[in-house]
Amino acid sequence: MVANQIMLDARIYEEMQATIAALRARVTELEYAERDRHQAETALRQSEELFRTTFEQAAVGINFSTLSGRFTHFNQRWCEIVGYDEEELWELTSQDITYLEDADQELELLEKLLAGHIPNYSVEKRFIRSDRSFVWVHLTASLMRSPSGEPRYIISVVQDISARKLAEAERQQAEQQLQQKATDLEEALRELQQTQTQLVQSEKMSSLGQLVAGVAHEINNPVNFIYGNLNYANDYIQDLLGLLQLYQEAMPNPPDTIETAIAAIDLDFLIEDLPKLFVSMRVGAERIREIIASLRTFSRLDEAEFKTVDLHEGIDSTLMILQNRLKPKAQQFNIRVVKDYDKLPAVQCFPGQLNQVFMNILCNALDALEEEIETGAWKSRPSTCKPTIWITTRAVSDTHIAIHIRDNGPGIPEDVQLQLFDPFFTTKPVGKGTGLGMSISYQIVTEKHNGSLQCISQLGEGAEFIITIPIQQIGVKD
Incomplete structure (x- = not known):
């Protein structure tokens, strides 16, 4: 127990x-x-x-926001960046203070973030501060999820980049100003070269005008002397022929010595041909006088003042000088000139300079037609088609007149038309063109005469130049 x-x-x-x-x-x-x-x-x-x-x-702004953009937590730096105090920010959303032009860009990124397509995103955007100014920021946003993977809130880290943006804007502005200065310098250089070229060309044309005027004057005096005495010489010859006829009637059978002399000089042919010879001399003298008049009209190149003139005279004088180029050469076509002159009032202009414009345009038309003829290209055209230059003048209004110079040559390609009036542009071989003719013509019409110079052309259909100028220049009295 x-x-x-x-x-x-x-x-x-x-x-x-x-x-x-x-x-x-x-x-x-x-x-x-x-x-x-x-x-x-x-x-x-x-x-x-x-x-x-x-x-x-933190030196950067940090904020937590709901998926709808309402702020739940933020640090002091974020308040400083956007310029709002805490109480104001509790009542605002990210969308409320986003600069309107930047909203769509960030909204697209936010949708991708919420859908899980991207883990985060970074963007440079602007926020509107409380004083209504805006601040540039670099924003990086990340999405925080619950253990089950559901989106909970967004964390944003924001850095103020206003200073960098300002520096970039100033640098960009400086680059633009520098580029503008470079462009201005290039333009000034181009204008200087163009002005220099024009001065040289004007000096050449002025010298040519003085030379032509001097030559015309020197030729004019003896030609007038010859032309003025042809009538008297013809009268004298007719008197002598009449007297000779009386001798023949009075002495039907002269001595042998006289008969021998008559046969030697072929008296009958001489009597018949001498009047014809005087007619030919008269026609030649008149032709020389016309050429001299044309030279004197064309040589107004050194006139520095506006003149009130008949433009048809200037066109005709230019055609007279170019007459040799209009004549047919061996086995070649004749170049026709068809004139359709309207009744124009006298026009206030620099006549010599306009004559230079007519000369440049007509020479270019002749060059185009001659090239077609010389290369044989013209032979492919219908036999009824002849090389032609049409000159038409019209009063287009009460204040302006127009001169149309058209040819049926090969035409001008579109890319060439865009550069046609540029200085030094030419399609001619080296040595045949300076590239200044149309450029100077354009400036004479547009700058000197307040008009317009237009080119209309299609390949295979020729080219047309339209000169439009006012009848009366502004601020210039007759």
């Missing part, structure tokens, strides 16, 4: 010892757990403090 009791007590004691050991182990375990929890809490507090310090003292 006692033994049983002792054994029972021993078993109870062992159980108690085991329980005590288990309790001690549990206590130790709880002590370790408490220590770990305390350490974890301490670490968490330190981590939270570090995060809070980093969040608040």
Whole structure:
């Protein structure tokens, strides 16, 4: 009985010892757990403090927002960047302060972010500050998700880049100003070269005009002397021929010496041909006088004042000078000139300069037609098609007249038409064209006469130049 009791007590004691050991182990375990929890809490507090310090003292703006854009957390730097205080920002969304022109760009990126197509995005955009100015920022946005993967909120890191944007704008402005100055310098150089060329060309034309006028004057005097005495010479010859006829009637059988002389000079042919010779001399003298008149009209190149003139005289004088080019050469076509002159009023202009324009356009038309003829290309045209230049003048209004010079040559390609009036542009071989004729003509018409010079052409259908100028120049009196 006692033994049983002792054994029972021993078993109870062992159980108690085991329980005590288990309790001690549990206590130790709880002590370790408490220590770990305390350490974890301490670490968490330190981590939270570090995060809070980093969040608040960051050099960049940081904000948390809902998926709809309403701010839930933000640091002081974010307030400084956008210029709002905390109370104002709680009532605003990101969309409220986004510059309107930048909204669509970020909205597209935000949709991709929420759809999971991109993990984050960066964008340069503008926010509207509280004072209604705007600030340039570089924004990087990331999406935070729940453990189940559902989107929860958006974290945005924002850096103020206004200073960089201002520097870029100033640099771009400086580059544009520099480029503009370079362009201005190039334009000034081009105008200087053009002016220099025009001065040289004007000096040449002025010298040519003086030379032509001088030659015309020197020729005009003896020609007038010859022309004026042809009538008297013809009368004298007719008197002598009449007297000779009387001698022949009075002496039908002259001496042998006279008969020999008559046969030697072929008197009958002389009597018949001498009047014809005088007619030819008269026609030649009149032709010389016409040429001299044309030269004197054309040589008005050095006149520095406006004159009121008949433009038809200038056109006719130019055609007279070009008459040799209009004549058919060996086995070649004759180039016709068809004139259709309207009744024009006298026009106030620089006549010599307009004559130069007529000369340039007509020479180009002749060059085009002659090239077609010389290369044989003209032979492919119908036999009824003749190389022709049409000159038409019209009073287009009470204040303006127009001169049309058209040819049926090969025409001018469109790319050439775009450069036709550019200085130094020419399609002619080296040595045959300076590229200044049409450029100078354009300036004479547009700048000197406040008119217009237009080219209309299609390949295979010839070219037409239309000169339109006012009848009366503004600010110039007759």
